[in-house]
Amino acid sequence: MITKRIIPCLDVRNGRVVKGVNFEGVSDVSSPVELAKHYSDSGADELVFYDITASVEGRALFTDILKEVARTIFIPLTVGGGINAVEDFDRVLKCGADKVSVNSGAIRNPELIYEAAKRYGDQCVVISADVKRVDGVFRVFAKGGRENTGMEAVQWIKRCVDMGAGEVVLNSIDTDGVKQGFDLEMLDAVCNAVSVPVIASGGAGGIRDFVELFDKIPKVDAGLAASIFHFGEVEIKDLKTALRQNGVPVRL
Amino acid sequence: MVAIVDYGVGNLFSLKSSFEMIGVETVVTSDEGVLDAADRIILPGVGAFEDAAKKLRETGLGDAVKKQAAKGKPIMGICLGMQLLFDKSFEYGEHEGLGLIKGEIRPIADVITKDLKIPHIGWNALRFSGEKHKIFKYLNEGDFVYFVHSYYAADCDEAVIATAEYGAELTAAAAQGNVCGCQFHPEKSGDVGLKILKAFCEMEA
Numbered sequence: 247m248i249t250k251r252i253i254p255c256l257d258v259r260n261g262r263v264v265k266g267v268n269f270e271g272v273s274d275v276s277s278p279v280e281l282a283k284h285y286s287d288s289g290a291d292e293l294v295f296y297d298i299t300a301s302v303e304g305r306a307l308f309t310d311i312l313k314e315v316a317r318t319i320f321i322p323l324t325v326g327g328g329i330n331a332v333e334d335f336d337r338v339l340k341c342g343a344d345k346v347s348v349n350s351g352a353i354r355n356p357e358l359i360y361e362a363a364k365r366y367g368d369q370c371v372v373i374s375a376d377v378k379r380v381d382g383v384f385r386v387f388a389k390g391g392r393e394n395t396g397m398e399a400v401q402w403i404k405r406c407v408d409m410g411a412g413e414v415v416l417n418s419i420d421t422d423g424v425k426q427g428f429d430l431e432m433l434d435a436v437c438n439a440v441s442v443p444v445i446a447s448g449g450a451g452g453i454r455d456f457v458e459l460f461d462k463i464p465k466v467d468a469g470l471a472a473s474i475f476h477f478g479e480v481e482i483k484d485l486k487t488a489l490r491q492n493g494v495p496v497r498l
Numbered sequence: 499m500v501a502i503v504d505y506g507v508g509n510l511f512s513l514k515s516s517f518e519m520i521g522v523e524t525v526v527t528s529d530e531g532v533l534d535a536a537d538r539i540i541l542p543g544v545g546a547f548e549d550a551a552k553k554l555r556e557t558g559l560g561d562a563v564k565k566q567a568a569k570g571k572p573i574m575g576i577c578l579g580m581q582l583l584f585d586k587s588f589e590y591g592e593h594e595g596l597g598l599i600k601g602e603i604r605p606i607a608d609v610i611t612k613d614l615k616i617p618h619i620g621w622n623a624l625r626f627s628g629e630k631h632k633i634f635k636y637l638n639e640g641d642f643v644y645f646v647h648s649y650y651a652a653d654c655d656e657a658v659i660a661t662a663e664y665g666a667e668l669t670a671a672a673a674q675g676n677v678c679g680c681q682f683h684p685e686k687s688g689d690v691g692l693k694i695l696k697a698f699c700e701m702e703a
Contacts, residue, residue, distance in 0.1 A: 247663050249621045249642065286688065291621055317515045322644060322686050342511040344686065367545050369617060369646045412617070441615055467620065497621040497642040 249495045250460050251291035251468035252482055253324075253445065254475040256281060259298045261307035263476075275476075278311050279318060285475065286319045288482040291497060293319070294347070294415075294470060297327035309341045316342020326374055330354070335362050339370070347372040347415060350388045352406060353395055363410025368442075373411035375403055377432060378419035384432060391419045399432075400439045407440045414440060415470060417447040425451025428459045428469070437465035445470050453480055453488045460494045500699065501536035503563060504528045505553045507578070508544040516685040520696045530562040537703060539566055541679075543578030547587040547603065547649070550578055551595060560596055567598050572701045573677045574633070580672070580679025581649060589649050599674040601654025606647070610665035617648040622662040622682075624670055631659040631673055632701050633680075636693035643670070643682040643690055650681065676703070 257264040262276045272284045282293055295315070297308045305328065316323060325338040326347035335346045346366075352359050352373060363371045376391045377384050377399040384399035395402075403414055416436050418429030428449045437444050446459055450471040459469055474480045486496045500517055502510055504526045517524045524540075525532055533539060541563060543550050554560030560582075567573050575583045584595045587603035595603070607616055621642040626634060645662065651669040659678070660671040671680045678698070684691035 247622065248618065248645075249623075251620055313511075316512055317518070320512065320516055320519070320685060320691055321688050339509050340511065342509075342515070344509075344512070369544075369619065413619070443615060443619055467615070 247495050249291070249497045250466075250489065251445075252289070252456070252485060252496070253292045253294055253468050253470040254285045254290050254482070255294040255296055255447075255470055255472040257296045257298055257472065258308060258311065260301075260304040261299075261311050264298065279314050282315045282319050285482065286321055289486050289498065290321065290482055291468070292322045292324065294324045294326065295343075297325065299328070309337060312338060312341040312343060324372060326372075331358065332361050332365060335366060335370070339366065345370050345372050345413065347374045349374040349376065353386065353388045353397075356405065356409060359406055359409040359411050363412070368410050368412035371411050372413045372415055373403060373406040374415040374417065375399060375406075376417050376419055384435065387419060391422075400435050403436055404439050407442050411442065413443045413445065415445045415447055418449060421449030422447075424449055425474075427451065427455040430459070430462050433459075433463050433466055437463060443467035447471070450474055450480075453485050456485055456489060457492045457494070460489065461492065499536050500524045500538050500540060501533050502526045502540045502542060503533070503559055503579075505550070505557050505559050507550045507553060508542045510542060512685045513540065513542055513576070516692055516695055520692055520699070522695075522699050528557060528559060530558070533562050533566055536571075538572040538574070538699065538701070539563060541573065541575040541579035541582060543576070543582060545578060547578065547581060547589040547595075548591065548593045550582060551587075551593050554582065554596070564596055564598065567677050570676050571703055572698065573598070574698050575677075575679035576685070577647065577681065577683055580681055581651065583672075583677060583679050584651055584654065587649065598677045599651075599654060599657050599672050599679065601651050601657060601672070603649045604652040606650050606664070606666075606668060609650075609652075609668075614665045617646055618664045618668065619646045620644070622664060622670075624660045624662060625667075626660050627658045631671070631678070633671070633673075633678055633694050633697045634660065635697045637690060641690045643680075643684070643687040645670075645682045647681055651679075676701075
């Protein structure tokens with residue numbers, strides 16, 4: 247039986263992890279390599295690296311880091327942030343990434359999904375969508391959630407999947423940072439509209455939120471979170487043990 | 499020395515790194531002489547069967563691998579590389595494989611239940627078929643490995659050495675003599691995957 251995946255997300259700027267606390271046995275929590283190793287050893291099923299660097303020099307630093315991670319950690323790695331062209335896919339895939347997540351780049355140029363899927367396969371292309379309710383309608387936001395594109399979210403995600411996106415990361419701006427649980431209503435709408443794996447993001451505050459997620463939305467494939475893992479509020483091992491106790495299939 | 503066959507398909511960074519991790523030297527090559535000099539061979543691959551089979555044919559590397567297999571050299575195919583070892587595939591048409599393992603590649607949609615997603619993607623548990631194969635000597639039944647695929651090896655009961663349950667018993671690994679293949683990605687399956695590669699490197703030629 248396929249297991250539900252738990253995915254920590256690391257925000258990286260100029261080669262360093264943006265936020266974090268000290269874990270036992272991790273000497274430098276700002277080091278993406280050390281933190282990634284810690285997560286992998288704790289049972290993370292995949293890792294997402296989000297590059298929030300703006301400069302070209304920073305990007306080069308990021309790809310060096312990525313190589314270093316891919317040399318030491320043997321679980322699937324997804325890279326997002328600043329992916330605007332097929333060349334960007336090429337750059338990170340050569341450094342050991344397995345999947346590439348596109349967001350604003352696909353909004354600007356939806357053909358990017360098609361081009362990348364054709365070249366690297368559907369399984370390699372992840373559409374990441376930042377979604378927020380505006381007057382009761384799910385709308386897609388661009389530029390890190392700052393700009394309303396006016397597009398209806400479920401239709402947009404369906405379109406991306408039709409063009410070749412093999413996986414969806416659905417980030418609810420409404421629940422992000424609130425720590426009161428994932429956006430079940432939004433996830434349900436997207437899970438019912440597409441047949442590719444959907445990864446829930448935004449809103450996890452504790453173990454109970456993951457249990458509720460997989461219980462209420464059985465179609466969802468994975469839960470992604472950043473801060474609760476970085477700040478040690480939830481240990482991945484404890485989370486997966488609790489999920490198994492609640493009848494959710496996980497890799498332990 | 500492990501030779502990783504380079505025929506322009508797939509990303510070999512993690513594969514190379516995982517052998518480095520277990521202290522085994524690798525060479526990425528499209529040279530028949532290098533394949534001949536290697537102790538064992540890895541046939542990688544992602545993407546479409548037709549494309550990959552065509553590249554193997556055009557470069558002559560398909561024949562080169564078959565020659566090495568006939569000599570008794572241990573060979574492991576990974577993901578699409580595993581599928582290429584079979585007689586043929588029905589992925590978008592009908593295409594000939596290397597014929598090193600008896601059986602054919604069919605869509606998982608034919609056998610899995612309708613409510614399940616395609617591709618079969620994520621971590622799934624291994625169930626061994628028959629006697630535990632040498633590449634699994636460091637594993638326990640139920641160990642998890644990472645899959646990404648929409649097609650599977652069918653009509654190959656005798657060659658199946660492990661399955662994974664996904665609305666049907668899908669072939670997770672197969673072997674015929676010195677030739678074996680993993681549908682999943684050992685190089686993305688954490689410690690379990692590294693143990694498989696290590697065991698493969700200890701298989702006698």
